[in-house]
Amino acid sequence: MKLLVCVKQVPDSTVRVKVAADGRSVETGGITWAISPYDEYAIELALGRKDADPQTTVSVVTVGAARARDTLRQALAMGCDDAVLVTGEGAETVEGLALAAALAKVVEEARPDLVLCGRQASDDEQGLVGPALAEILGWPHLAAVTRFAPTEPAQGSSGPAGAPGAAAVDVWKEVEGGHEVWRADGPAVLTVQKSEKEPRYPSLPGIMKAKRKEIPERDIAALGVDPGGPRLEVLTMEPPPARGGGRILGDGDVREIARELVRALRDEAKVL
Numbered sequence: 001m002k003l004l005v006c007v008k009q010v011p012d013s014t015v016r017v018k019v020a021a022d023g024r025s026v027e028t029g030g031i032t033w034a035i036s037p038y039d040e041y042a043i044e045l046a047l048g049r050k051d052a053d054p055q056t057t058v059s060v061v062t063v064g065a066a067r068a069r070d071t072l073r074q075a076l077a078m079g080c081d082d083a084v085l086v087t088g089e090g091a092e093t094v095e096g097l098a099l100a101a102a103l104a105k106v107v108e109e110a111r112p113d114l115v116l117c118g119r120q121a122s123d124d125e126q127g128l129v130g131p132a133l134a135e136i137l138g139w140p141h142l143a144a145v146t147r148f149a150p151t152e153p154a155q156g157s158s159g160p161a162g163a164p165g166a167a168a169v170d171v172w173k174e175v176e177g178g179h180e181v182w183r184a185d186g187p188a189v190l191t192v193q194k195s196e197k198e199p200r201y202p203s204l205p206g207i208m209k210a211k212r213k214e215i216p217e218r219d220i221a222a223l224g225v226d227p228g229g230p231r232l233e234v235l236t237m238e239p240p241p242a243r244g245g246g247r248i249l250g251d252g253d254v255r256e257i258a259r260e261l262v263r264a265l266r267d268e269a270k271v272l
Contacts, residue, residue, distance in 0.1 A: 001056045001150060003046040004112035005080070006103050006133070007039040009064050009071040010123040024234045026123075035071050038118025040199035042192040045148065046116055047079045047200065053150075057081045061106050063099055065092040069215055076210035077202030084110075088219040090227025095124075098229035100132035105223040107137060114169065115189045119144065130191035140188045146195040147172035151183065 011017050011026065012034040018027040035043070043060065050056040060075040062068045063086040072083035086102050094102065107115055115137075120127035127143075134141035148171045168185045174193050202210070220227055247264070249257050266272040 001049065001053065001114070002059075002110070002112045003049065003056060004059045004061065004107060004110050004115050005039070005042050005046050005075070006115065006117045006129070007043070007060055007062050007071060007075060008036045008118070008121045008123075008129075009033050009062060009068040010036045010121055013037065013122060019237050019239060024237055026237070033067060033070065035074055036118050036121045036123070038120060038122070038192060038194070040118075041194055042116040042118050042190075043075055043078055043080065044197055044199040045145070045192055045195065048197065049148070049150075050079065059083065059110060059112065061086065061103065061110075063087070063091055063094060063102050063220065072215050073210045073213075074202060076213055076215075077206040078200055079206060082213070083215045084218060085215055086218045086220050086223065088221055088227075091220045094220065094225070094227040094229075095231050096126075096128055096229075097132055097136075098225055098227055098231070100129050100136055101229075102220050102223055102225045103129070103133050104136040105225065106218065107133070113187060114148070114184075115139075115187070116145075117189065117191045119191045119193050127191070130189055134189035137187075137189065139186075140184060141191070142171050142173055142182055142184070142188065143191045144174040144193040145171055145190040146174050146179065146193050148190065 010033070012032040015032050017031070019025075020027040043058075046056075046058045050058050058080045059082050060072055060080045061084045062071055064071075066085075066087055068087070069085055072085055076083055084106055086106065091102075115133065117130035117133065119130075121129075130143070131141050148169045151168050151170045168183060169188075171182045171184060171188075171190060173180045173182060249260055262272065
């Protein structure tokens with residue numbers, strides 16, 4: 001099975017981000033960058049399949065600035081086999097449909113059995129690229145995926161190359177109170193939810209191997225994608241209000257404390 005995982009480089013979740021001077025973007029100076037957390041779960045699902053079947057190959061692709069190469073090396077150190085960086089003028093700020101179009105070009109050339117994406121990126125929380133990619137490719141899409149496993153293909157089904165008998169998979173989709181199991185008899189795009197197995201840490205041998213691997217670059221303009229295509233415009237950005245300190249109601253009669261607590265929640269916090 002051939003798997004392709006689409007990832008995005010985002011500010012590390014442990015870093016306190018600041019609004020830039022323009023009031024419409026994040027100050028990038030001094031930021032530590034990382035793979036978007038849901039994308040890490042997508043990588044883990046793909047690598048779990050590779051653990052079960054060593055013939056499985058896992059590729060990874062990202063669209064962004066030259067620094068995104070570090071994100072790809074992290075994925076390679078986790079165990080992915082190869083990586084592609086789509087970069088060039090406008091690649092760092094490309095978004096939405098144009099970003100999905102750039103990824104679609106890579107997918108069409110790679111011809112994977114499945115494409116995995118994180119449910120949404122942790123910086124914009126839009127969850128747009130996975131469904132948009134499926135629409136451009138003309139492939140089915142399933143969201144909130146927590147697991148998948150190969151199965152026997154349906155009679156007469158075909159895969160990415162149009163060859164009968166191509167890989168089919170059962171896919172577990174998280175729903176309220178449980179899971180639904182869907183079957184894909186050909187190529188599909190899966191957007192991955194947080195699952196039971198946490199993403200693995202890169203091993204030392206994996207880090208050393210990743211340093212030696214070549215990461216080919218593709219120019220976004222050469223893919224025929226206009227980075228300045230349709231996009232959302234951020235009008236303003238501001239940090240959340242500072243949280244106030246807590247208040248200890250003190251010792252004393254339990255009923256009096258309960259009354260004071262209710263009063264504070266109703267009159268001060270305005271949550272009752």
